[in-house]
Amino acid sequence: MTVTQPHPAGRSGDAVPSSRVRARTPLTPDSLVSRGKLVAGDADAAAIIRMMETEREESRRHARHLLDLAPFWIDHEDPDLSEDREERSLAIAIALRTTTARASCRIRDAHVATAEMPRTFERLAAGGMPKDWHQKMLRSVRDFTPFQRSQADEFIAAWDLASIPADRFQDELRQLVSWFEREEPRHCPEHSRDVTVESSGRDDGIACLRVTGPIPEILALARRIDAAAKAVQAEQRHALEDGAPIPFDLDGDVARDGGAMTLAALRYAVIHRTLLDTAGVEVPAPRHRINIVVPVLTMMGLDDTPATFDGVTPLPAAMARKLAESEPVWHRVFTDPATGAFLPLPAQRYRPTPEMVEHLRLTTPRCAVPGCTKGTTDDAENDHIEEFDHAHPERGGPTSLDNLHRLHWGHHDLKTAGRVDPVREPDGSTTWTVGSPPLVTTRVSPRPDLATPRVATAMRESWERYQWLCMMEEMERHGEVDRIFREWGPVDTAVEEACLDEDDLRRASWDIDPPF
Template sequence: MHSTVGIGSDGDVAALADLVADAERVTDAARAAQIHEVRVLAAAGRLAEQQSAGADERVKAREMALRSIAAELAGVFVTTDRTLQRRIDEARDLVENYPATMTAWEAGRITRGHVRVIQDTGCVVPGEVRDEFERAAIERCEGETPNRVRDTLVHLAERLHPRSFSERHEEAAAGRCVRVQAGPDGMSDLIATLPTVIAEGVVDRLTRQAREIIDARPHADGAADAAADDEAVDTDAATLDGSSFAADTRTMDQVRADVFADLLLAGTPSLDPTADGDGNGALGAIRAKVQVVVSALTLTGKDDGPADLVGRSPIDAATARELAGDNTAWDRLLTHPVTGTVLECDAYQPTAAMRRLLRARDRHCRFPGCRQPAIRCEIDHTHAASDGGPTHVGNLAHLCKRHHDVKHHTRWRVKQLPGGKLVWTSPTGRVYREDAPRPVVAFTIVSTPGVAPPDESPPF
């Protein structure tokens, strides 16, 4: 049985419902004020251009007019004129180049967060196809949180870019470097500019090694206590156990930083709970893990579309092919030709088939708005196993630790429909539908002259 906390009675639910209603009114008022502010700032930018029209050295004249107007408005907004000038430029870009986004925002279809994501990701899209980008982006944003939809919009913008992602990545990778940025109090930032998949792998390995060290502390505490009670134990060994791990109070960030320095300077972590007196331990054997989704056409070299580094950003086709080639246990997905929903998953080497399919289907935590990658989540029985819920893909979904606890210990409720759709009900009765996410990588059906298109997508 699971205890329920947070909302204890019907009266509490009613009070929360009143707060939700107030929040909706506040949100509507805030949206109207935000839109009005954007239009005021955009008008300020147009006024600066009108004031400089016909003047000599027009670029300089416009800049001076814009600075003057920004300085005037900065007093009202209680900020610097430099900040106001940047906001004026952003507002004008939004109003003039993203009219459909403004309309959707005014209608309440999307939020300010969605608008920022559309504007941020759409900056690489050529003007002649921006309308197409806007229409698709707004459709993706409806019903999703801004952080969830960002990856999809990044891939959408990449597909509409005139230059391939692989070509631009190759140029960017030529600028990889390591540099030191001095900081206060005898500290510095060591900054490595690397391909995203490498950087994510570095952080993953550091995190898992740090977790091994932190998890060893309870065992070290027990060993130190036993050593203190046993007079026959080797004093040096007891001291070593106690000083190395039992007294270790470092945070996760501190352990990661220390392991990072050890690996670069010595090639292996200096503090390894799996080591013994005869040699190195197993900590150094931990390798990085990343989760990548790539289409079959990209793998076979038929196109150079970017792959998806789940939970992060696109990666170039060459890197995706290299990762697939070096990996001995990768999953093949069968997707619906229209919706893109994952229908089937198999592998060339058998592993835990159910976990593979769920990881492919869910991709991230299935609580509304959460983007924690599936490889960092727990698999939850939607209908609890203790209540007779079967261990079947139709009753399982990935939830991060935070939202797994929310499901079991609060009045949030969820049921799973066919196709991996989750329907969440909040304590106040609000319903949130969580469809299994479509892969952001384009799974294209290639037509052959004279051959009718298949009823299902290619087996990937």
């Protein structure tokens, strides 16, 4: 139960949300036990009191963490400090084992918490404000001005944060945020135009293309697509009735199934298969082919290890096999132990060959900098780990796969500026030193191929099993099996299976057809 008191001040005569949010009864260990109808002193009461103290200690620990992060803040309004921001975000990403984007966000939140909202930070540091509440508050005020955050800080810090329930906190926070936003200038809908690709969140081979923009434009686009789909569907039905050529039967499904495509399928096909009008502007061809990497056993249907789209996005095995079916050319890539590594180019040559670039795109599908999640399909640089000496090429920095990786252009600029320094170790790992002077050092193992040890083991076992079956067939043709049965008697299956280990049983389940 909470009691609120309205605040008389406000904008344009409107009352602001209450700054006095109080619980009727303070939340203490004794009141907690009483509310839960527990028996003081028993195991359940002791456990719930420990959880209460653990939660408050977590708040205090999180406050100390924010204090450690806050000094890494660099003002985002100053473009001359962009390299400093990147350097510090990268150092924090390595230290916290997170992404550079997430590290940047956490540094920003630490700055806001300690510098712009100190009152609520004090409540957090004292254990009176749950960590989750504090993080939710920071997310809610992310788009506020510093002055608005200071005002919100004053309101929220006055609430009885140590005792009010979670739903009350959320309601009050939502009202407070709404009050601050009610007189903000509306965003221009035209400025929201955007097209983004979103994953389904599961490794199911599905993604979403989200088109955002002003309502009239989006509705008009939807109607045009819908009208086109209905027109094509009607023509397909007429063509089926008249025995005429079927329009837009791109995959031959209409002729095979004897029915027009659904509107949903046609809407997708209209968007996916028609040419985009660019008003005469020539669109350059893709710089690289799209790589779908499929493990060999998955390709043969002997395993369901997922494939990857450009080395990053998982694709279900069945989808990968279907895509491979439609391709006239397959590119074979050997991996350890048959690495098929390219021979190093002479040191006098700076640019890697197209074949080397394709190989790098397979081994570093994301930026090689630790914590960076940016893809390297197009927007990336082929970087020499040991710098290429343009004045004296014979002195080092060879253009070889061992001395190359792919970096997002922003991190490539950071390396050029001397803010990050990678060193390739003899075992293929890379030691990264971040900062000038150094802030953090970490070693990153080389990216392995898709389940290479598993694939190699399975292929060896498959071949051994095939040879054994061939030998048994040969013995049967020459009557050796019958002779053994006559001399040794029938096989006791129960005894034989008890002698087989797990791998032998698994091998015995394979068919006699050769695996290759």
